[in-house]
Amino acid sequence: MTTSHTSPNASSATAASAHDPAFLLELYRRLVLIRQFEDRVKFLFLEGSMPGTIHQCQGQEATAVGVCAALAPDDFITSTFRGHGHAIAKGLSVQELMDELFGASTGCCRGKGGSMHVGNLAKGMVPGIAIVAGGIPLAAGMSLAFKLRGSRQVTACFFGDGAVAEGAFHEGVNMAAIWSLPVIFVCENNLYGASTRVDLVMRNPRISDRAASYGFRGETVDGNDVLAVLEATRRAAEECRAGHGPVLLELLTYRRTGHSRRDPCNYQPKDEREAWATRDPIERFAEVLREAGLADAAALARIHAAVDAEITQAIEQARRAPQPTIADLTTDVFA
Amino acid sequence: MTTSHTSPNASSATAASAHDPAFLLELYRRLVLIRQFEDRVKFLFLEGSMPGTIHQCQGQEATAVGVCAALAPDDFITSTFRGHGHAIAKGLSVQELMDELFGASTGCCRGKGGSMHVGNLAKGMVPGIAIVAGGIPLAAGMSLAFKLRGSRQVTACFFGDGAVAEGAFHEGVNMAAIWSLPVIFVCENNLYGASTRVDLVMRNPRISDRAASYGFRGETVDGNDVLAVLEATRRAAEECRAGHGPVLLELLTYRRTGHSRRDPCNYQPKDEREAWATRDPIERFAEVLREAGLADAAALARIHAAVDAEITQAIEQARRAPQPTIADLTTDVFA
Amino acid sequence: MKRQGIAEALRDGIAEEMQRDPAVFCLGEDIAIPGGWGGAFTVTLGLEKQFPDRMINTPIAELGFFGVATGAALMGMRPIVDVQYGDFLLLASDQIINNAAKLRYMSGGTCQIPMVMRAPIGATGRGSQHAQSLERYFIGVPGLKVVAVSTAYDAKGILKAAVRDGNPVMIFEHKLLYGSKGARAEPGAVDATSEIPDGDYTVPLDRAVVRRPGRDVTILGWLLMAHFAAAAANTLASDSIEAEVIDVRSLSPIDYETIGESVRRTGRVVIVEEGPKTGGVAAEIAAGIMERFGEHLLAPVVRVASADVPVPFTPVLENAYRPDQARIVAAVRELLR
Amino acid sequence: MKRQGIAEALRDGIAEEMQRDPAVFCLGEDIAIPGGWGGAFTVTLGLEKQFPDRMINTPIAELGFFGVATGAALMGMRPIVDVQYGDFLLLASDQIINNAAKLRYMSGGTCQIPMVMRAPIGATGRGSQHAQSLERYFIGVPGLKVVAVSTAYDAKGILKAAVRDGNPVMIFEHKLLYGSKGARAEPGAVDATSEIPDGDYTVPLDRAVVRRPGRDVTILGWLLMAHFAAAAANTLASDSIEAEVIDVRSLSPIDYETIGESVRRTGRVVIVEEGPKTGGVAAEIAAGIMERFGEHLLAPVVRVASADVPVPFTPVLENAYRPDQARIVAAVRELLR
Numbered sequence A, B: 001m002t003t004s005h006t007s008p009n010a011s012s013a014t015a016a017s018a019h020d021p022a023f024l025l026e027l028y029r030r031l032v033l034i035r036q037f038e039d040r041v042k043f044l045f046l047e048g049s050m051p052g053t054i055h056q057c058q059g060q061e062a063t064a065v066g067v068c069a070a071l072a073p074d075d076f077i078t079s080t081f082r083g084h085g086h087a088i089a090k091g092l093s094v095q096e097l098m099d100e101l102f103g104a105s106t107g108c109c110r111g112k113g114g115s116m117h118v119g120n121l122a123k124g125m126v127p128g129i130a131i132v133a134g135g136i137p138l139a140a141g142m143s144l145a146f147k148l149r150g151s152r153q154v155t156a157c158f159f160g161d162g163a164v165a166e167g168a169f170h171e172g173v174n175m176a177a178i179w180s181l182p183v184i185f186v187c188e189n190n191l192y193g194a195s196t197r198v199d200l201v202m203r204n205p206r207i208s209d210r211a212a213s214y215g216f217r218g219e220t221v222d223g224n225d226v227l228a229v230l231e232a233t234r235r236a237a238e239e240c241r242a243g244h245g246p247v248l249l250e251l252l253t254y255r256r257t258g259h260s261r262r263d264p265c266n267y268q269p270k271d272e273r274e275a276w277a278t279r280d281p282i283e284r285f286a287e288v289l290r291e292a293g294l295a296d297a298a299a300l301a302r303i304h305a306a307v308d309a310e311i312t313q314a315i316e317q318a319r320r321a322p323q324p325t326i327a328d329l330t331t332d333v334f335a
Numbered sequence C, D: 001m002k003r004q005g006i007a008e009a010l011r012d013g014i015a016e017e018m019q020r021d022p023a024v025f026c027l028g029e030d031i032a033i034p035g036g037w038g039g040a041f042t043v044t045l046g047l048e049k050q051f052p053d054r055m056i057n058t059p060i061a062e063l064g065f066f067g068v069a070t071g072a073a074l075m076g077m078r079p080i081v082d083v084q085y086g087d088f089l090l091l092a093s094d095q096i097i098n099n100a101a102k103l104r105y106m107s108g109g110t111c112q113i114p115m116v117m118r119a120p121i122g123a124t125g126r127g128s129q130h131a132q133s134l135e136r137y138f139i140g141v142p143g144l145k146v147v148a149v150s151t152a153y154d155a156k157g158i159l160k161a162a163v164r165d166g167n168p169v170m171i172f173e174h175k176l177l178y179g180s181k182g183a184r185a186e187p188g189a190v191d192a193t194s195e196i197p198d199g200d201y202t203v204p205l206d207r208a209v210v211r212r213p214g215r216d217v218t219i220l221g222w223l224l225m226a227h228f229a230a231a232a233a234n235t236l237a238s239d240s241i242e243a244e245v246i247d248v249r250s251l252s253p254i255d256y257e258t259i260g261e262s263v264r265r266t267g268r269v270v271i272v273e274e275g276p277k278t279g280g281v282a283a284e285i286a287a288g289i290m291e292r293f294g295e296h297l298l299a300p301v302v303r304v305a306s307a308d309v310p311v312p313f314t315p316v317l318e319n320a321y322r323p324d325q326a327r328i329v330a331a332v333r334e335l336l337r
């Protein structure tokens, strides 16, 4: 059981040449879509036109996009309270997400879920589980279903560094291991669980090392390099489909926004923030695309503009979307 | 963080010479006391004169005796549903235990605890926690108290191989690690959790390996060699008292009796049972004592006879011990 | 037709459902180890021979495997998951309450969790941590159905109905009623055997049942207490007090139709519950009866329950903890005085 | 004397108790990270400066650190342990219910667990898993005391009494009542500030309090619902209906002396609870009132509670879920009709 650590600054310009240009531009579009979605939602939230609370993923877009791009449409993901990016990457529409955040009955959870529980089973995403690590046993169970039915589906299970301390992580991961279940455990290690830095809650903060003690393979990947994430996930998915059991991917990344709502992140040291700012996943991938000659500044700008228009349109529509009625309070409890 | 594996058949005859003969004979007496206690209790149970259910430790006596002999009187242990041996080793009297098993108000828990919850705080033993792994966070907390108070006490936390899969193990052990708490995690690996063999529930059944992933030292010890257990525990206790944090001891042993009550152990293969029968901790230690010239057959027989008399006497007394009255039902709920 | 105990009837029910539907599988500790006991109370004994791939032994990891069951159900499987003792449900309660019971609602009705949970409860000489009555923790969980089985007939029929239901269903069973045999036989066991018909049948998850008709007072109980209530009614009958005994059976939702029909006639109610009186299921039933049938009540509803204490080990105290026939009889007499 | 909100009052109370007794310490997630928020609702903000060794930040491991707190208490420490949202108590419930609450009893009275637990509850725009009212799961646990604080004065006094008590005490707090400031301010918050005296004081753990005297009906509530009940009483007063409002406060044990005194006078009771009606605390109070004061009741006790559903996200539904002043007023009018 080996654990390999990829350098967080490995360039992926050469890797790019192995892919179809349209596919690469679509990856880029998804990164931008997530970023702009999150930035606009943050604004809506701060101006008070969006209810509830939000947990956002600015700076972490490459984990969601890289993982989901490696999955088949009938593969599944589980997510957390921080699920907007995962949802967009897995193919939920901006509209169904925006409607959900506005509490509309046209939202992906008909307004009953909200920001922490976005998902759409038809698109392969379980509603976000907002109990830290709560989605890990769930993912193992989903993959147990796949195994029992003999299907080739896999589950990619997203969780944070904070989740590693939970009993649910330990129990879920161990069962996936002993039954060789097709789960890719995707730990988005953004160095913090809420305000708590990883090194305060584990003696060895190299999370991929954990896999060995359960008897399977772990790998640390530059989580701000979308192609590195994509490749690692593809390898993991292949191993899963071959029946070798789970893989733990530790994706190193950084949260460039608050933990939730109006958090000013005073616990993140300035130099750390700045260092990670230079590793922004979108800027880095833009650089890759430019270096590979796949897109110039104008082409990228057109993507940004199209995304902007899509989101603006979605917001307009979401504001006018129908809200549930009181009668909906008691529906959807039982099948 | 090293993990060392001691051969399960390492002889400890030479080790014996390092100890005071009276101390060694007392260790022997304790092993015999536990064995005979358990055998007599089993008989009482089967003949129907003892209420409730029982979980016994025949074959595992050296883990309890070796660990507790390395502790100071003001050190603490936590135990499980299988706690009779731990209790005797930590210095609870046969009488207070026997009374408890008979449900008498003179029992160590005044008849309210029963077999699964024997303990006596005044003697350094928390009532057995019968929720598998439930005592592990408790032990970490006890040691946190020691650390906060600046005392030099340690906690030895007994649990089985089955407990390793529980979230409580993971969470408790991790907190002990990050806060460098003085806990000796004592895993009595008897190869089975109830009827389930260890290799069914973990891909890597070398439990001491787990310590590394939490960042501390683990060690596998021949759990049927009382001196090896004693030495390993002494080393661990020293490390704890020096502030280096927890140690995980995996003590390899075997349960020679049923998991509980009338279990015929049909899930234990015959050859496995027989192989372990040749490694009986009491017979092996008797051999050590004889080889070291510390006791001949007659001397050992005297110990057995004295133990037998003590237990017979305790049973007689326990049968006549006073039972709680109905009024006791509602006492001891609140302080 | 054959006479069976609850353990056997459940075993047959599980086997028949697994036979009928390949999506059904079992998950739990020690449920299918050759040479083992078939779970803590022999319910699944031997099923691994018939269904080698669908009897899944878990590590001791209740939170995890209840989550695994939930995930499998979400993907269309129909897991039957059990704990060895109901007390361990507390370890799994996050997955049960926060995930299994809520996922349908929070997904706006798009997720479905067809999952059966089984838990043995009751004070049976094992001390505080293997003895609790756990019903109270689950009846107030929207999205979860809760039932309690006191006869073999019901056990099989309810198990089958639960497997076919589209929701998470928690089935409580009582250790003294299983009729487990051999080494797992239970001292103090009470006969809960039934004549079991040969064909397929189900028992609804939302129906109480009148075990004994009567006009003077309604006694409500479930699990072991349904048996004790029936025994108390026999004693009372020799005194010319005709008690109607209802096995509440479906603890969530509660069948107020059956209960109300009785209460309207008798005007007097005694609810019998094993478990501390405060915060028990009987509180909900008492409040629910007052709300719905208050004008028919001739006296306040009486609860006969355990003292507000953890379960003690020693038999003399455990017997005082567990409501018994004598306490039920006394409560009825007092109520009718 | 100073005016404080619940978060500030709790903070001062914790600091004073830590000052007074070196055995007191705090344990929880994000409670004392420089630059952090002082827990999810600012209660412990800045305390790490004053008590660097006794403010212990935990990993996200609720089962584990509630067990750690229990073990520390067993050794004579007095931990104050919190969850960020009450919903996570379900992860810790094994340690709370099977260990902390039972250890004293199962040790025959030799163990003592002086431990304070704090949990914020309430539906506040966060969806199903950060919203439950958890009281129902803990009032029926012998060995555990349960209180709910609805004013800053009570919060501080009860916190202090709980720290000095020899038992595990669970304190429920409501997210809309903290008065947390800055980035952690809560939309929809309700004023729960009090004048806080300068000296030391405690508030007993087993006492309800009459918030408003009245003769026509008794309205019982706690946490946010105590505030809504008081508002409802004001509305009713303009209609010449004089409602007595009691903040139940101590949910286990329940103060039937204070409640009974009122019920005997009014004969009519409305209990208001946030959380699904079925299986809630109001069920226990309703049943308990009927048992004790049944002959004084002029009508069945009425429960105003949430629908039997998980908590929905969208404000229109969340507002329908949460009982409000209008529903309380309507229930009282209906009862007096």
Ligand SMILES: Cc1ncc(C[n+]2csc(CCOP(=O)(O)OP(=O)(O)O)c2C)c(N)n1
Pocket (backbone or CB within 6 Å): A081, A082, A130, A131, A132, A133, A159, A160, A161, A162, A163, A164, A188, A190, A192, A193, A194, A255, A259, D029, D060, D062, D084, D088, D091
């Ligand atoms: C069981 C549980 N405990 C605590 C919380 C509160 N909480 C929400 S997010 C969070 C931090 C999670 O950190 P991590 O897993 O690293 O994910 P990230 O926020 O970095 O994406 C905490 C403590 C929760 N939601 N669930």
Ligand SMILES: Cc1ncc(C[n+]2csc(CCOP(=O)(O)OP(=O)(O)O)c2C)c(N)n1
Pocket (backbone or CB within 6 Å): B081, B082, B130, B131, B132, B133, B159, B160, B161, B162, B163, B164, B188, B190, B192, B193, B194, B255, B259, C029, C060, C062, C084, C088, C091
């Ligand atoms: C949380 C929990 N789950 C299940 C059980 C039932 N049970 C009691 S002992 C046991 C096996 C424990 O095995 P192990 O930890 O290896 O200890 P051993 O019995 O070998 O001493 C099980 C499953 C329990 N007591 N607690």
Ligand SMILES: [Mg+2]
Pocket (backbone or CB within 6 Å): A160, A161, A162, A188, A189, A190, A191, A192, A193, A194
């Ligand atoms: Mg994180």
Ligand SMILES: [Mg+2]
Pocket (backbone or CB within 6 Å): B160, B161, B162, B188, B189, B190, B191, B192, B193, B194
């Ligand atoms: Mg074992």
